Amino acid sequence: MQSTLEPQTSFAVTDKGFYGRFGGAFIPEMLYPNVEELRQSYLQIMADPAFQAEFQQLLEDYVGRPTPLFLARRLSEQVGATVYLKREDLCHTGAHKINNTIGQILVAQRLGKKRIVAETGAGQHGVATATVCALMGLECIVYMGSIDMERQKPNVDRMRMLGAEVRPATSGSQTLKDATNEAMRHWINNPVDTHYIIGSVVGPHPYPDMVARFQSVISEEIRKQLFAKTGRENPDYVVACVGGGSNAAGAFYHFLNEPSVRLVATEAAGLGVSSGHSAATTALGKPGVLHGSRTILMQTEDGQVTEPYSISAGLDYPGIGPLHAHLFDTGRGDFYAITDDDAIQAGFNLSKLEGIIPAIETAHALAALPKMGLTPTDVVVVCLSGRGDKDLSTYSKYL
Amino acid sequence: MTSSITQNRITDLFAQKSDRLLNVYFTAGFPNLDDTLTVLRGLQAAGVDLVEIGMPYSDPVADGETIQQSNGKALENGMSLKTLFAQLASCRQEITVPILLMGYVNPVLQFGVENFCQQCRAVGVDGVILPDLPLDLFLAEYADIFRAYGILNVNLITPQTSDERIRHIDAESDGFIYMVSSASITGSTKGISEPMRAYFDRIRAMQLRNPRLIGFGINDHETFDTACQYANGAIVGSAFIRHLQDHGTSPESIRAFVGTIRS
Numbered sequence: 156m157q158s159t160l161e162p163q164t165s166f167a168v169t170d171k172g173f174y175g176r177f178g179g180a181f182i183p184e185m186l187y188p189n190v191e192e193l194r195q196s197y198l199q200i201m202a203d204p205a206f207q208a209e210f211q212q213l214l215e216d217y218v219g220r221p222t223p224l225f226l227a228r229r230l231s232e233q234v235g236a237t238v239y240l241k242r243e244d245l246c247h248t249g250a251h252k253i254n255n256t257i258g259q260i261l262v263a264q265r266l267g268k269k270r271i272v273a274e275t276g277a278g279q280h281g282v283a284t285a286t287v288c289a290l291m292g293l294e295c296i297v298y299m300g301s302i303d304m305e306r307q308k309p310n311v312d313r314m315r316m317l318g319a320e321v322r323p324a325t326s327g328s329q330t331l332k333d334a335t336n337e338a339m340r341h342w343i344n345n346p347v348d349t350h351y352i353i354g355s356v357v358g359p360h361p362y363p364d365m366v367a368r369f370q371s372v373i374s375e376e377i378r379k380q381l382f383a384k385t386g387r388e389n390p391d392y393v394v395a396c397v398g399g400g401s402n403a404a405g406a407f408y409h410f411l412n413e414p415s416v417r418l419v420a421t422e423a424a425g426l427g428v429s430s431g432h433s434a435a436t437t438a439l440g441k442p443g444v445l446h447g448s449r450t451i452l453m454q455t456e457d458g459q460v461t462e463p464y465s466i467s468a469g470l471d472y473p474g475i476g477p478l479h480a481h482l483f484d485t486g487r488g489d490f491y492a493i494t495d496d497d498a499i500q501a502g503f504n505l506s507k508l509e510g511i512i513p514a515i516e517t518a519h520a521l522a523a524l525p526k527m528g529l530t531p532t533d534v535v536v537v538c539l540s541g542r543g544d545k546d547l548s549t550y551s552k553y554l
Numbered sequence: 555m556t557s558s559i560t561q562n563r564i565t566d567l568f569a570q571k572s573d574r575l576l577n578v579y580f581t582a583g584f585p586n587l588d589d590t591l592t593v594l595r596g597l598q599a600a601g602v603d604l605v606e607i608g609m610p611y612s613d614p615v616a617d618g619e620t621i622q623q624s625n626g627k628a629l630e631n632g633m634s635l636k637t638l639f640a641q642l643a644s645c646r647q648e649i650t651v652p653i654l655l656m657g658y659v660n661p662v663l664q665f666g667v668e669n670f671c672q673q674c675r676a677v678g679v680d681g682v683i684l685p686d687l688p689l690d691l692f693l694a695e696y697a698d699i700f701r702a703y704g705i706l707n708v709n710l711i712t713p714q715t716s717d718e719r720i721r722h723i724d725a726e727s728d729g730f731i732y733m734v735s736s737a738s739i740t741g742s743t744k745g746i747s748e749p750m751r752a753y754f755d756r757i758r759a760m761q762l763r764n765p766r767l768i769g770f771g772i773n774d775h776e777t778f779d780t781a782c783q784y785a786n787g788a789i790v791g792s793a794f795i796r797h798l799q800d801h802g803t804s805p806e807s808i809r810a811f812v813g814t815i816r817s
Binding site: 179180181182183184185187188189326327332336339340343344345346347442443444445446447452454456457458459460 | 611612613615616618622626629634635636658659660661662663664665685686687688691709710711712714715716719734737738739
């Protein structure tokens with residue numbers, strides 16, 4: 156399992172934290188010591204055999220890894236290709252998010268931190284953070300946009316039951332972007348004893364790289380499992396949804412340097428890319444700086460960050476991780492914009508065909524399948540990043 | 555040391571005056587779009603030593619609620635860098651006090667860094683504070699442009715900044731060093747604690763080549779006075795924004811505010 160944490164030779168982050176022209180650490184001086192402490196220690200901590208042993212053990216015994224790679228026969232038949240689902244929805248807490256929070260809580264412990272702060276959109280990262288804080292006995296504060304607190308109420312209750320304090324972010328659009336602002340402000344106010352567990356491959360270096368490494372277990376397992384099932388390690392396509400892009404980064408990681416594998420990222424088009432109510436960052440954004448990194452972000456001509464919209468709280472973010480901006484920039488990734496309606500339909504479709512109710516975020520990945528021009532010999536792996544229980548109130552409006 | 559800007563209203567000011575300097579921050583286009591010059595005139599008439607004009611941004615992560623809200627209101631009013639430079643176009647016919655622009659890096663990047671520096675020069679802006687543009691990135695990518703137009707880049711230090719890094723920042727800074735008073739976002743009203751005094755003392759003892767102004771949490775005469783015991787002066791922001799909101803932008807009102815800070 157050691158290879159999970161080994162850097163890739165290209166598409167890897169530079170020592171200054173850049174992926175091509177994206178990345179870096181655009182942070183106020185108030186955060187410099189914290190981020191620098193993390194930058195100087197994360198690779199060393201993660202390479203420590205004792206850390207590795209504890210991380211792998213928890214992934215196995217607590218998270219439930221490896222997660223299955225499931226051949227979705229009826230879906231395959233429908234789309235006319237061989238489709239495997241990487242079942243991250245079967246992770247403890249119901250999504251891939253916990254791969255990262257397990258890793259980061261172990262890093263936080265080794266840095267001597269006493270308190271954890273996090274942001275959350277759909278609540279999945281908040282729940283995954285609250286979970287590992289309960290496991291390790293650390294205080295946990297989660298910022299969540301007040302609009303998201305309403306539309307993801309069950310996750311708010313779960314976090315509270317796990318002992319976390321959930322604080323509403325009431326500024327701006329009151330969604331993920333604003334929750335992230337508040338978590339960063341909290342970190343500025345509590346720099347010494349607090350670790351900020353960012354939930355996606357966003358933020359200042361080293362976060363995008365650290366989170367990608369923790370999530371890279373997804374593609375490591377895909378390779379092994381696909382080989383065991385088919386005799387080949389590389390599928391033709393890996394498909395994942397991208398808000399900030401952590402499940403996509405994990406699913407792509409070990410295929411980044413395999414040009415025969417097309418990497419397909421799906422963004423939330425909301426009511427339509429040109430509707431003014433969208434979160435399709437690469438379609439609508441341009442290079443800029445948000446939450447500590449240079450990336451592609453949705454913004455006005457004057458450089459003010461645009462309020463995104465998606466039916467999915469986890470994709471409702473105006474930027475993407477710098478790695479994904481680089482994949483888009485270089486043409487290494489194919490980016491699709493999926494509307495609310497297409498995603499909902501794909502969610503119902505998978506439920507009825509395979510008996511799996513996906514998170515609405517994940518449904519955006521599934522919705523790309525009919526649009527990819529697949530042929531019968533194609534082997535496709537879709538990262539089934541999360542389960543849909545949290546979204547039932549949204550899905551039920553379409554029943 | 556790459557710095558080379560020696561002649562500028564800010565450096566001139568510090569050459570003439572080295573203590574009890576008062577720098578006041580306000581947000582451009584707040585409370586109303588056309589208030590920028592009114593407030594600027596009011597501050598000059600009230601005798602402040604420097605002014606810091608906030609360039610409003612949608613996501614000001616280093617700022618507390620007061621400045622966040624003034625940024626939001628200014629954007630609602632239609633403020634932009636283009637509008638701000640238009641408002642400041644002929645201000646130097648009457649405004650002699652040094653002017654800094656303070657804000658976040660993304661709007662400046664979208665405006666174009668060279669275009670931005672050129673406009674600063676054209677309207678008579680002397681320095682810029684961009685908290686989320688770290689020094690190493692500034693030096694690598696933008697320092698030459700700033701220098702070519704004679705615009706100072708003011709850097710921040712905090713209680714957590716290491717001595718080594720403070721020395722580096724001091725070597726690479728011109729004008730003054732912005733000492734963030736405590737581990738906090740703007741707008742604190744908790745006063746000045748013993749650990750803050752110890753930090754102020756530590757920095758004073760380092761005998762930096764640049765003068766120092768203390769900001770964040772300076773909101774009344776007492777905090778201003780204390781800050782001035784340890785540095786060359788202090789910066790007031792959120793308290794002034796609250797004053798503008800509650801008491802308006804008249805010269806008398808601004809004079810009264812500055813009066814309460816100074817004495």
